[in-house]
Amino acid sequence: MKYKTNERLEEKILDSIPVGIVTYDVNGDITYVNKVAETMTGYGLSEIREFQKINHVLEGDRELFWKTLQSGQPFFGFESYCPSRDGKEIPVVTSIAPLLNERNEQIGTVATFIDNSEIDRLRCVEEHASLILDHxxxxxxxxxxxxxxxxxxxxxxxxxxxxxxxxxxxxxxxxxxxxxxxxxxxxxxxxxxxxxxxxxxxxxxxxxxxxxxxxxxxxxxxxxxxxxxxxxxxxxITLQEMLEAQMRQSEKLAVIGELAAGTAHEIRNPLTSVKGFIQLLDQKYPSESPEKAYFRIILSELDRVNEIIREFLLLSKPTEPNLRLIDINNVLEDVKTLMSSDALLHNINLEYHLSQAPIVCEVDVEQIKQVFINLIRNAFEAIGLNGRLAVSVRADNRQCEIRFTDNGPGIPTDTAAKLFEPFFTTKPEGTGLGLTVSYRIIQNHGGNILVDTREGEGATFRVILPLAMKS
Ligand SMILES: Nc1ncnc2c1ncn2[C@@H]1O[C@H](COP(=O)(O)OP(=O)(O)OP(=O)(O)O)[C@@H](O)[C@H]1O
Ligand SMILES: [Mg+2]
Missing domain, CATH: 3.30.450.20 (PAS domain)
Structure with missing residues (x-):
């Protein structure tokens, strides 16, 4: 079937609706193309006929095209692309239906396609927006x-x-x-x-x-x-809330600690005499006697009590910091030397990212070293064997931040809230004072310690210290 290119009303109508229309005969050859299809593709009617360019519209859906031809079954609204003269592929929504003559015999197919560019563009914008939202x-x-x-x-x-x-x-x-x-x-x-x-x-x-x-x-x-x-x-803000609650508690405990400090001090004196007498008694027993083992245990336990009291006193009555100007990079270097054999022993990759420019803070060097050692030791203990600890430092014009990032087991949220509490420990041999003392020291320096962690994803402790004022 062929439509004549005269001024027929049907053809005018077909040209005025915003839908591309192409008809095919039973061999798949194009028999008619309306104006909209011409404009969309940029090809003239004769070119389309000649090159069957528009055939490409159905390239991906040839199967449907032939199915329609064979079975008379229509297919509506599938998305496809239509080639255009400038090389672009125009997104279209296509439908294919059988084309029938007056006697209801199938004489080909009619394909209609609607320009889908705007919807496609909106979909891209939507996808982009939801991608951003998901990040x-x-x-x-x-x-x-x-x-x-x-x-x-x-x-x-x-x-x-x-x-x-x-x-x-x-x-x-x-x-x-x-x-x-x-x-x-x-x-x-x-x-x-x-x-x-x-x-x-x-x-x-x-x-x-x-x-x-x-x-x-x-x-x-x-x-x-x-x-x-x-x-x-x-x-x-679950973690922050927990940390804040725990900080408040740690402040309360500090007051109790101060009261207890006096008592702790008093315990040390009798402890010293107990230790002295035990040593005296120990000497009275011959070296092969079984009681010797008991004395060894008593003495080592007394040492442990003494150690706890020492840390406890440091916590409750922090000594006045002996402040001096120092480059934090140097403090970290010293600590690295101290800890590198431990790292080697546990096969832990201790990475250091120091800054080229000096980062000068006014601190008590021994106390700050103590904090860094506590944090590194905790990380080593958390990692166990074979892991990685990255220590890095950076500064803006007000403060510096020293990060200790390990790939250990991380800390569960409920545990994280108690980290800085005195005597909180998950280790059989731990005293649970390391972080409490560290926190107190950094607070005394006008800084802060923060922790970012998730169970199973390692932990990052961040020490923030103010930079020394330039005079
Ligand atoms: N990097 C880390 N990864 C996982 N858990 C950690 C880490 N650092 C600290 N913790 C947890 O915090 C707890 C408290 O640490 P803290 O240093 O105060 O005490 P401790 O190491 O147990 O004992 P000590 O007083 O001997 O240092 C630890 O027992 C451990 O459960
Ligand atoms: Mg510790």
């Missing part, structure tokens, strides 16, 4: 004006322990039936436009862990200022 570690949830969840990024999945697929397109109150407070805030934002920033909330996640979040609500509007709903963000 944000905070939880982001979007809700339409009727409180139906329309977006749920990876951060939200991780923080709330839910899969986007199971919550999307469900009502917020159905997914979070107990979160009345948050629901009220969302409702207020939706109805009055009032936005909330950094509201503290507590949630119990699926594993039953109590989590602390800062939530923020924002009105979502499009370019035409139409309300699209609300964006809700969740920031996980």
């Amino acid at each position: 944000i570690t905070d939880g982001v949830i979007t809700l339409d004006p009727s409180c139906v969840i329309t977006g749920f990024n990876k951060g939200a999945e991780e923080l709330l322990g839910m899969d986007a697929s199971e919550v999307k397109y469900r009502k917020f109150e159905e997914v979070f039936p107990t979160e009345r407070d948050i629901r009220d805030k969302i409702h207020e934002t939706l109805t009055t436009g009032r936005e909330f920033k950094d509201l503290k909330v507590q949630l119990v996640d699926r594993e039953g862990t109590n989590k602390h979040f800062l939530i923020t609500t924002r009105v979502l509007r499009n370019r035409n200022e139409q309300d699209l709903g609300v964006m809700l963000t969740y920031k996980d």
Whole structure:
């Protein structure tokens, strides 16, 4: 069948609708192309006929084309690409249907295609936006004006322990039936436009862990200022909250510690005489007597008690720091020399990334060394054998940060909250004072110690120290 290129009304209609139309005969040869198809491809009718360029539209879907031809079965709305004269591939939505004559006999096929570029572009923008959203570690949830969840990024999945697929397109109150407070805030934002920033909330996640979040609500509007709903963000502050609580406790303990310091001091004196008498008694026994072993144990246990008291006194009554100006790089170098044989022994790769420029702080060198050694020793003890500890230092114009990053087992969240508490230890031989003393020393220097860790993912301890004032 051929359409004549005269001024027929049908042809005018076919040319005016924004759909590309191509017809094929039973051999697959093009018999008709409308104006829209010509404009879209950039090829003239004769060229298309001649080169069958438009045939490429069906290149990927040839099978469907022949199926339609053989079975008379139509296929609607599949996505495809149409080649154009300038070499671009135009995204199109194509349908193929049988072409029938007046006697309902199939005389070929008709393919229609709609330019899908705008939808394709919007889809790319949407994919791009959701990619960005998924890279944000905070939880982001979007809700339409009727409180139906329309977006749920990876951060939200991780923080709330839910899969986007199971919550999307469900009502917020159905997914979070107990979160009345948050629901009220969302409702207020939706109805009055009032936005909330950094509201503290507590949630119990699926594993039953109590989590602390800062939530923020924002009105979502499009370019035409139409309300699209609300964006809700969740920031996980569980670890900070725990650390703060533990710091407060450690302050309280410091007061108790000060009171106890006097007592500890008093214990040391009788302990010294007990030790003296034990040594005297020990000498009275011949070297082969079995009691000798008991004395050895008594004396080593007394040494341990003495050691605890020494650290305890250091903690409760920190000696006045003997401040002097020093390049922190040099302190780290000294500590490296001290610790490298230990690293070798445990087959730990001790990496140092010092700075070229001097980083001058006013510190008590011995105390700061003590802190660095405590942190390195803890990392070694956590790693055990065969691991990596990276020590790095960097500074801005106010302060410096020394990082100790190990690839040990990391610290579970509930343990992390107790790290700086006096006597908190998970080691059979530990006293649990290393970090408490270190924290106290750094605080006395006007700095801070922070820890970033996750169970199974190693730990990073960060020591922050103010730089010395330039005179
Ligand atoms: N890098 C680390 N990786 C994993 N856990 C750590 C790390 N550093 C410290 N910890 C945990 O913190 C606890 C407290 O450390 P802290 O240094 O205060 O005491 P300790 O090492 O147990 O004893 P000590 O007083 O002899 O140092 C440790 O018992 C350990 O459980
Ligand atoms: Mg320790």
